[in-house]
Amino acid sequence: MAKIGTDISLAADILKSGGLVAIPTETVYGLAANAFDDTAVAKVFRAKNRPSFDPLITHIAESEALLPLVSQLPDKAKLLIEGFWPGPLTLVLPKSEKISALVSSDLPTAAFRVPRHPLLHQLLTGLPFPIVAPSANPFGYVSPTSAEHVNAQLGDQIDYILDGGPTKIGLESTIVSFAHETPEILRLGGLTTEEIETVIGSVRVNKSSSSRPSAPGMLSSHYSPSKKLILGDIPSLVKKYGNQKKGVLSFTEKYPSCVNFVLSESGSLTEAATKLFSGLRWFDSQDVELILAELLPEEGLGRAINDRLRRASFK
Numbered sequence: 001m002a003k004i005g006t007d008i009s010l011a012a013d014i015l016k017s018g019g020l021v022a023i024p025t026e027t028v029y030g031l032a033a034n035a036f037d038d039t040a041v042a043k044v045f046r047a048k049n050r051p052s053f054d055p056l057i058t059h060i061a062e063s064e065a066l067l068p069l070v071s072q073l074p075d076k077a078k079l080l081i082e083g084f085w086p087g088p089l090t091l092v093l094p095k096s097e098k099i100s101a102l103v104s105s106d107l108p109t110a111a112f113r114v115p116r117h118p119l120l121h122q123l124l125t126g127l128p129f130p131i132v133a134p135s136a137n138p139f140g141y142v143s144p145t146s147a148e149h150v151n152a153q154l155g156d157q158i159d160y161i162l163d164g165g166p167t168k169i170g171l172e173s174t175i176v177s178f179a180h181e182t183p184e185i186l187r188l189g190g191l192t193t194e195e196i197e198t199v200i201g202s203v204r205v206n207k208s209s210s211s212r213p214s215a216p217g218m219l220s221s222h223y224s225p226s227k228k229l230i231l232g233d234i235p236s237l238v239k240k241y242g243n244q245k246k247g248v249l250s251f252t253e254k255y256p257s258c259v260n261f262v263l264s265e266s267g268s269l270t271e272a273a274t275k276l277f278s279g280l281r282w283f284d285s286q287d288v289e290l291i292l293a294e295l296l297p298e299e300g301l302g303r304a305i306n307d308r309l310r311r312a313s314f315k
């Protein structure tokens with residue numbers, strides 16, 4: 001198990017000497033390493049068992065730090081930066097030579113974000129380099145929203161876990177790509193499509209779920225709990241799976257003779273987002289054979305929540 005605490009100078013020292021530190025962000029916990037040290041970056045891929053074709057997000061303290069790392073900054077990307085950084089938004093942009101082929105999986109573009117978390121901000125401002133940070137979970141599993149989640153799965157492989165409490169948003173950042181002329185949302189996340197469209201107008205959402213997507217976060221099966229998850233109308237599913245031990249992940253209601261996890265009794269999508277991943281993890285520790293779940297309203301954060309539920313249900 002890793003040491004957990006709030007010691008920013010210890011975290012900085014470990015990162016400076018090429019080690020791995022789990023970091024809190026407002027979205028999910030990340031597994032961080034010095035973005036300018038390929039030996040350290042390679043440890044991130046190993047710890048997560050992540051394929052090398054899946055590029056990493058580079059995290060910086062503030063938007064001014066972006067310029068040396070990119071070769072172009074389109075006007076619409078500038079607008080998004082002004083509107084939403086720091087925040088749950090990742091931009092894919094043509095990279096400069098400062099970003100290594102390992103970090104960007106040999107692509108001509110790379111992903112960047114300025115996270116909004118006071119502890120992480122303090123850490124980043126004290127470092128002479130940016131950090132890469134994928135979500136701190138084994139590849140393909142549900143992202144961690146607490147230091148304990150990280151410790152349970154990757155504790156043996158991390159030098160330190162910086163504990164910033166449970167994450168505020170609970171879903172990964174929204175990824176907007178400027179790889180081509182027209183911007184495109186590659187991954188729905190903590191910043192809603194509606195918010196993005198108020199700033200840059202209507203934007204395409206990449207719905208691809210092929211086995212070779214441009215962002216593996218878009219793989220058909222991703223963000224998966226270990227138990228089988230079935231999506232549909234819960235009352236009908238409860239009848240259909242009558243004699244099995246059933247977990248129910250619902251938006252607002254509890255169901256008799258099931259192990260229930262309610263995302264938000266008051267029907268709040270924001271609350272549901274913060275609880276979704278801990279709910280999925282919780283069922284793995286419960287005596288249930290399968291998880292029955294329902295889609296939430298397809299609006300605002302509901303779109304990103306439904307995206308994760310669909311991927312979690314794909315086996």
Ligand code: TXA
Nearest residue numbers: 027029030055109110111134135172173214215216217
């Ligand atoms: O909220 C988040 O974004 C969290 C926190 C820790 O910042 N990070 C995160 O990282 O979710 P990760 O590695 O789990 O997901 C990043 C996604 C991957 O699906 C990757 O394929 C995609 O970003 N990505 C990175 N660089 C890319 C690029 N150049 N083109 C397309 N997709 C890219």
Ligand code: MG
Nearest residue numbers: 134135143217
């Ligand atoms: Mg991830």
